[in-house]
Amino acid sequence: MISNPRVLGAVRLSILKDDTTSPEKQRHAVEHWATGPAVNGRVVGWAEDLDVSGAMHPFKRPGLGPWFDERADEWDVLAVWKLDRLSRKAGHFAEVFEWCQKHGKAIVSVTEGIDMSTPMGKMFAQIIAAFAEGELDTIRARALSGSAARKAKGVWIGGVEPYGYHFERQEDGGKKLVQDETYAELFREIIERLKGDWTAYKIALDLNKRGVPTWRDHLRIVKGDEPRGISWTANAIRAIIMNPTVAGIYTHKGENVVDENGEHVRITDRPLMEFAEWSEFVAALKSDRPVRRATPSRSMLGGVAICKNCGGRMSSNKKVKTNGRVHYYYSCNNVNMGTCLYPSRIRRDLLDMAVDQFVNVTLGPLPVMERVGNSISQAKTELSESEATLDRLEADYRAGRYKSDVQIERYWGQHEFQSAKVERLREEIKTAEAAPAWRETGRSYAEEWAAKDDEQKRVFVQRHGMTIMVGIVEDGSRRVTCKMPELTEIVKETGLHIPDGYVWTEPISEYTFPARIGYTRK
Incomplete structure (x- = not known):
């Protein structure tokens, strides 16, 4: 281990929840390790990536990425709570590890006791990284295994009800998600307020003032349990809005679940917001993030003039x-x-x-x-994903990875579906770009x-x-x-x-x- 290291703490979370403390826990664990007598280091910065998938390459993450290029001289050790906070892809992990070795840096997982500056630490890290990628693949495969039945029946087999929905038992078994009318209406109120230039902070203050229970407390009340009195926060508001489940999309641990054709698996026939509208709204909200402050300004033009x-x-x-x-x-x-x-x-x-x-x-x-155009951005994102899926399918086919008749049949089915999707999206983008940019x-x-x-x-x-x-x-x-x-x-x-x-x-x-x-x- 480097003596008296300058420590860069990396925090990642796939999706924020209204009562999560995971980012704070990760920070506390890294700080505790860095300032301990065995290390005697100091934290020189934080690379925080919230609402970021573990499948995203660390070099491309908005919080961590810049520390590998323009800020590489400012730190000696990259410290994470667990290795899966750095990446869930073994290939990505290997690239980061190689970069750190080349530049004289070390990677440490503070809760798993892995110091990659030691030979034993390097071996354990590679094994754990491979398991992390395997877990991600298993999650996807497990979610996909019952996707056809879920799509056909509209049956929910997950755990706690996502925001704005409650269970409705089906005659042939299983539970279907339907809108909770009270909180569906609250969701629409929040959307309209955000469109009307309310900040998430101000909305949270208003909901607390009105005594509106948070979603988790609402579920406890419905079950006859005592509510915990959790307050609304700006992060809770944003987490609800950014969660694809409000648009009827099935997710698992922050990852969107897709079927064998690469399409999003639906959780309900009647979402709180249609997916296209939700995508456009979220794109606009993300572009406003530097504008909308977490806390209210004391004046109308402070920091603006x-x-x-x-x-x-x-x-x-x-x-x-x-x-x-x-x-x-x-x-x-x-x-x-x-x-x-x-x-x-x-x-x-x-x-x-x-x-x-x-x-x-x-x-x-x-x-x-x-401005009209956020829907174009979403279509371009989907087009990029479909083109990447086609490239992967064709590369696997040329490499001879499809051997059985069943595998080859599924390959051609997926290839046909994704090819048609690419053509449709290209046409949609072409039409949208020719339409007026303002309304x-x-x-x-x-x-x-x-x-x-x-x-x-x-x-x-x-x-x-x-x-x-x-x-x-x-x-x-x-x-x-x-x-x-x-x-x-x-x-x-x-x-x-x-x-x-x-x-x-x-x-x-x-x-x-x-x-x-x-x-x-x-």
């Missing part, structure tokens, strides 16, 4: 006047670092009012447009804006790519510039007529702030 002089973000803070009056300001974040020669600062109420007028007056009568929501900007609070307005501003810049001009006055670049694209795509000069600027005196802010168009 930009200092025009240095390009830095502006945060909200307060300043107490000598007469005891308190004013809140947006100030350039670089003012304390000395990297901005002319840091911008403006009273919060004045900038908020300026943006209000930009939206209400300049954009007010225009229709709010939504009207039926609401104007003024109507949307009036219905939102500060936190929702913040999300709305970022979702639509608005830029709010505050700068000092040559005459020493402050100038607020509001822009919405996506309007240019909308006009080109749809021919929408907008007022001339939608870029709006407002000069504000450096020393005296007008009681009423006017507006001009340029």
